[in-house]
Amino acid sequence: MKPLHSHSILTSPPTLLFLTLLLMLLSPQVSNADPGDVYSADGTKSDTPKEWAIALHGGAGYVSPDMPEARRVAYEEALQEALAIGSEILEEGGSSLDAVEATVRFLEDHELFNAGKGAVFTAEGRNELDAAIMDGHTMQAGAVTGVTTVKNPVTLARRVMTDSRHVFFSGDGAEAFADGTDVERVDPSYFYTESRFEALRRVQEAERDSSPGDDSDEKGGSGAEVEPGAEPGAEPDASHDSQESSNESIRGWKYGTVGAVAKDREGRLASATSTGGMTNKRFGRVGDVPIIGSGTYANKDVAVSATGWGEKIMLHVSAHTLASHYRFTGASLQESMDYLVDEVLEPGDAGFIAVDRTGAVSMKTNTGSMFRAAADSEGLREVAIW
Numbered sequence: 001m002k003p004l005h006s007h008s009i010l011t012s013p014p015t016l017l018f019l020t021l022l023l024m025l026l027s028p029q030v031s032n033a034d035p036g037d038v039y040s041a042d043g044t045k046s047d048t049p050k051e052w053a054i055a056l057h058g059g060a061g062y063v064s065p066d067m068p069e070a071r072r073v074a075y076e077e078a079l080q081e082a083l084a085i086g087s088e089i090l091e092e093g094g095s096s097l098d099a100v101e102a103t104v105r106f107l108e109d110h111e112l113f114n115a116g117k118g119a120v121f122t123a124e125g126r127n128e129l130d131a132a133i134m135d136g137h138t139m140q141a142g143a144v145t146g147v148t149t150v151k152n153p154v155t156l157a158r159r160v161m162t163d164s165r166h167v168f169f170s171g172d173g174a175e176a177f178a179d180g181t182d183v184e185r186v187d188p189s190y191f192y193t194e195s196r197f198e199a200l201r202r203v204q205e206a207e208r209d210s211s212p213g214d215d216s217d218e219k220g221g222s223g224a225e226v227e228p229g230a231e232p233g234a235e236p237d238a239s240h241d242s243q244e245s246s247n248e249s250i251r252g253w254k255y256g257t258v259g260a261v262a263k264d265r266e267g268r269l270a271s272a273t274s275t276g277g278m279t280n281k282r283f284g285r286v287g288d289v290p291i292i293g294s295g296t297y298a299n300k301d302v303a304v305s306a307t308g309w310g311e312k313i314m315l316h317v318s319a320h321t322l323a324s325h326y327r328f329t330g331a332s333l334q335e336s337m338d339y340l341v342d343e344v345l346e347p348g349d350a351g352f353i354a355v356d357r358t359g360a361v362s363m364k365t366n367t368g369s370m371f372r373a374a375a376d377s378e379g380l381r382e383v384a385i386w
């Protein structure tokens with residue numbers, strides 16, 4: 001074996017001078033990184049692309065660090081389990097699409113998260129679910145909004161992508177499309193959970209209190225008590241929106257939503273997101289999640305999934321904004337994430353997870369907390385809330 005520090009032509013002074021000049025010539029003149037460079041989650045340059053990588057979220061919001069220990073553990077265990085599902089698929093050479101779908105399905109089935117079972121309630125006491133999935137390799141996507149009988153909306157979204165010539169189905173049309181597939185259906189009462197129904201009551205009470213004397217309050221409360229599963233549009237009357245006065249109360253609500261992004265061994269990127277939306281949302285309200293480019297996006301550079309205040313996320317076409325920043329400025333994934341979260345959105349609006357074509361991951365929120373987890377082929381394993 002050759003000694004490590006043997007003198008060779010490579011270390012002779014003329015060669016060193018030549019190599020130094022060559023390096024200077026090849027170095028980028030501006031601080032922007034070459035998009036082909038590899039960065040780790042903290043924005044520092046790393047040497048090796050990751051064979052595979054995955055990140056997931058279970059919603060951004062304002063969870064108190066003083067939350068009961070048992071509840072924190074329950075969240076962490078669920079995130080860990082979700083991470084294991086996606087990681088195993090990727091480790092065994094499965095596709096990023098399969099990984100994000102399976103991860104999101106698990107989170108949809110888990111009561112702790114606002115998607116599928118555990119979804120939040122509309123102002124009328126119903127559960128109307130949104131989901132989307134996107135394959136960054138083929139630039140195909142599928143999305144559904146306002147579904148009420150599909151156990152795993154992310155799987156229906158995938159069917160829209162693969163089995164239809166359309167991208168986005170809503171309400172009755174989405175249900176009718178589901179009829180022609182093998183996706184599992186449930187009675188709408190399946191989505192009922194006491195804690196989410198209580199949350200609806202609390203939000204509606206708080207809003208009644210904040211607008212005393214106004215019995216057609218701005219977010220949908222008429223003063224009438226809602227029952228789970230009431231007819232859409234029946235009660236309460238939600239015809240007097242006053243966006244300004246409700247901004248602060250919306251920021252104070254706990255957001256939710258689940259999502260996953262992944263890069264597989266073939267280098268393909270995918271993103272999936274699923275949600276019940278926002279507590280007390282009005283009948284027919286569509287959030288950012290199923291709007292391709294807002295809450296969900298993937299191309300050959302990056303895959304992104306959002307959570308937070310849907311109206312803000314969609315107004316900034318957020319997931320696509322991150323992707324464009326990454327592509328057109330040559331910034332690292334983390335720099336593009338910082339731009340979106342710190343400069344485009346306002347504090348308290350939203351959180352995002354993203355993975356790029358090198359397998360770098362980034363997870364960041366400007367709310368107080370975001371349930372999140374990430375793993376990669378090089379041994380990264382992270383589960384965090386704050």
Ligand code: ASP
Nearest residue numbers: 255256257277287308310
């Ligand atoms: N972004 C979701 C929506 O607005 C909600 C959330 O992430 O909490 O529908």
